[in-house]
Amino acid sequence: GQLRYAVPEELEHGAFVANLGEDLGLDVSTLSARRFRIVSRAGARQHLEVNLENGILFVNERIDREEVCEAGGTCLLHLQLLVESPLELYRVEVEVLDINDHAPTFPWQEYVLEVAESAVLGARFPLESAQDPDVGTNSVHTYRLSPNGFFSLEVQTRSDASKFAELVLERALDREQQRVHRVLLTALDGGVPERSGTAHILVTVLDANDNVPAFDQPSYGVSLPEDAPAGTLVIQLNATDLDEGPNGEIEYSFSGHAPPRVRELFHIEPRSGQVLLKGRLDYERASLHELYVQAKDRGPSAVAVHCRVLVHLLDVNDNAPEVTLTSVSTPVLEDAPPGTVIAVISVLDRDSGDNGRVSCEVSPNVPFELRSSFRNYYTLVTTQALDREAVPEYNVSITARDMGSPALLTRSTLTIPVSDVNDNAPRFLQPSYSVYVMENNAPGASICSVSALDPDCQQNAYLSYSIADGHIHGMPVGTYVSINSDSGHMYALRSLDYEQIRSFQIQVQAQDAGFPPLSANVTVHIFVLDQNDNAPVIVSPMPRNGSVATELVPRSARPGYLVGTVSAVDADAGLNSRLSYQLLQATDFTLFSVAPDTGELRTLRSFLEQDASRQQLVVQV
Incomplete structure (x- = not known):
């Protein structure tokens, strides 16, 4: 909606304007x-401000x-409230x-007006105008x-409603009786209280001149x-004078009451009557002079003698549109729903007609x-979910183009950062980990490192690692391994003893610091590698009563006779448990x-008569 208020100028800071x-029907407690x-437009003075405690619009600085x-x-002050x-x-x-707050003033305190004594009754003489920057009834x-x-005095009204005065001759002049007439001209405004300004007019009576110049017409338009x-x-x-010589030579100038x-804008060539442009015109400031x-x-x-020239200005497309961007909610959350307002954009073109009609588009x-x-x-809104x-980050180009020919455009860029939402769970670099640890490791030794990534940012991407609860051989998993919560080092x-536990697995969790987290x-498989830390143990033949083992062999045994088998076991694994047998000592190696x-x-051969009946062998495993 739109509201309209009025406030006098020159009020002090804090003056009430409106509630x-x-x-607007707003809850003041939520403002x-x-x-x-x-x-506000960038760089614009903030003449008015809003009190957020009570919703009152007040004067922020003197207007x-x-x-x-x-x-x-x-x-008018145009405000957009958001x-x-x-x-x-x-x-x-x-x-x-x-x-x-302003009194009328004249450019000069004294003004000389020359009037021929032959001037006819009713002749008019335009006078210097007073200036008053106030408007309406407060102006002249x-x-x-x-x-x-x-x-006598007659007050005339210009096309812009401003006033000027003309002196009207009411009684014939006689230079021989009175050469100078002094009158006081007073300009009054319509304010309350009334203000005024004065100027002295010296009317000098001149000898008669037979003919006066005459313009082709009293008013011109261009x-x-x-x-x-x-x-x-x-x-x-072009003005003509029927006299000859200097009496017929005409000089042109602005009338005394020309503003x-x-x-500042125009110049008159005194001898030729050419009116030339001197300053820079601006249709947007004044379309008629x-x-x-x-x-x-x-x-x-x-x-x-006097004439009036009305100069009508034709608008030219000389003002490009002005674009003001007002950021509303940047950065914008990536999960903002479509239709979320990001910024308010205002456009202004100081030209008129099609030259001032503006269209706005986004890249x-x-x-x-x-x-x-x-x-x-305009409002800049999202059209789809962001990621x-x-x-x-988006750099959004906003182009404002007027309807002039040729068209003028202004392009402004709005940088829109996208704020992170915790919408991505961490991801481990591997689907699972296999770790090999040599047994008899030193307690506290590093065994591996796990790592996860989170494409979110800031706290939503800060990860902490932990080991899920569980048991290994009836013992809490936390008594076997630990993990650095920041680095993921385990x-x-x-x-560890390979002979007691050869492998186990644990669950490692990576959790971000988002809300909710x-x-x-990921599963980490830990395999214990064997060391040769166990000697073989002979299981047969078993010695009797702590003495050596005994085997009986008939003396008739032929070569290759199986005397017995030495059997041993090794708690280690792999090559560490592969056994080899060697005859280390013997009564007779043959x-x-x-x-x-x-x-x-x-046996390698048959027994001979001289072979001892008791042979002692030492087998090494």
């Missing part, structure tokens, strides 16, 4: 949390209407009311002339493009679009042999 909270504020609005007419969660936009217009309202026996360069011919004026702005030109001959007792291939909220106001892990807490698990792989003890 916006009440007028601060919802970031209720006035959206000078003549400074804020150079031109006359209604002076409140978030949910986002709502309001337009407010505050009219700055003029107070009568009328003029007053001091009492005298020769002149059109001029606002971008016309200095030196451009505006109009060729100062006209004198009213020139008052006088012509008088160079003879004695010359009398000036293609971005998940944003513009929606029109008010005339020349920070895919695109962490350590054995005890010396997300986690992932009589027996041991198979190195099987431990079979056999």
Whole structure:
């Protein structure tokens, strides 16, 4: 919606303007949390502000209407109010009311007017205008002339409603009786209280001049493009005088009441009557200029005649659109739903007609679009879900283009960072881990390291590692291994024995610090590697009563006779448990042999008569 208020200029800081909270139906207790504020153009002065505790709009700094609005007419401050969660936009217009803080002033305190004594009754003589920067009734309202026996005063109105005065001759002049007439001109405004300014007019009576110049017509009209360069011919004026010599030579100049702005913009060639452009025109500041030109001959007792020239400016597309970006919610959460408002954009083109009509568009291939909220106001909203892990930041180009020919455009870029949401669980670099640990390790030794990644950022990507509860051979898993929660390095807490436990597995969890936290698990298989830390043990033949083992062999045994088998076992594994047998000592090495792989003890030859009946063998395993 749109609200409109009025406030006098020159109020002090803190002056009440309106109760916006009440007028907009807002809960004042939520204004601060919802970031209720006035959206201003970059660099613009903040004349008004909102009190977030009570929703009252107040004067933030003194407002000078003549400074804020150079031109006359209604002076408006356009405010756009914004409140978030949910986002709502309001337009407010505050009219700055003029107070009568300026008195009319004349450019000169004394003004000389030359009038021929032959001037006819009713002749008019335009007078210098007073200036008053106030507007409306507070500007120059009328003029007053001091009492005298020769002149009266008529107040005229220009096309812009400003006033100027003309002196009207009411009684014939006689130079021989009175050469100078002094009158006091007073300009009065319509304010309360009334203010005024004065100027003295010295009317000098000149000897009669037979003929006065005459313009072709009393008023002229001309059109001029606002971008016309200095030196451009505006109009060729022509006045004629029937006299000859200096009495017929005409000089042109601005009338005394020509406004100062006209004198800044235009120049009159005194002899030729050419009106030339001197300053820079601006249609947006003033589309019409009213020139008052006088012509008088160079003879004695010359009398000036006057004409009016209306210069209508043609608008040229010389103002590119102005784009103001107001950030609302950046960075934007990546899980923001489509339609989330990111920014408020206002566009302004100071030209008129098609030259001032603006369209606004956003760069293609971005998940944003513009929606029109008010005339020349847009909101930038999301069109789809965002993914920070895919695109962490967008540079959105906003182009404002007017309808002029050729069209002018302005392009502004809005950087929109995407804020992370904890929408990704950690992922381990491997689906599972296999770890090989040599038995008899030192307690506290590092055995491996696990690692996970989280594509989120900041605390959502900070990972901590832990070992899931469980048991190994009836003992808590925490008595076997530990893990560094920050690095993922794992350590054995005890010396492992291959002969007691050959492998086990644990579950390692990686959890992020997001809210709520997300986690992932991985299985770590730990295999204990054997060391040759166990000697073989002979299991047969077993010695009797702690003595040596005994085997009986008939003396008739032939070569290759199986005497017995030495059997042994080794608690180790692999090569460490592979056994070989060797005859280390023997009464007669020629009589027996041991198979190195099987431990079979056999005769090598037949027994001879002289062979001892008791043979002692030592077999090494």
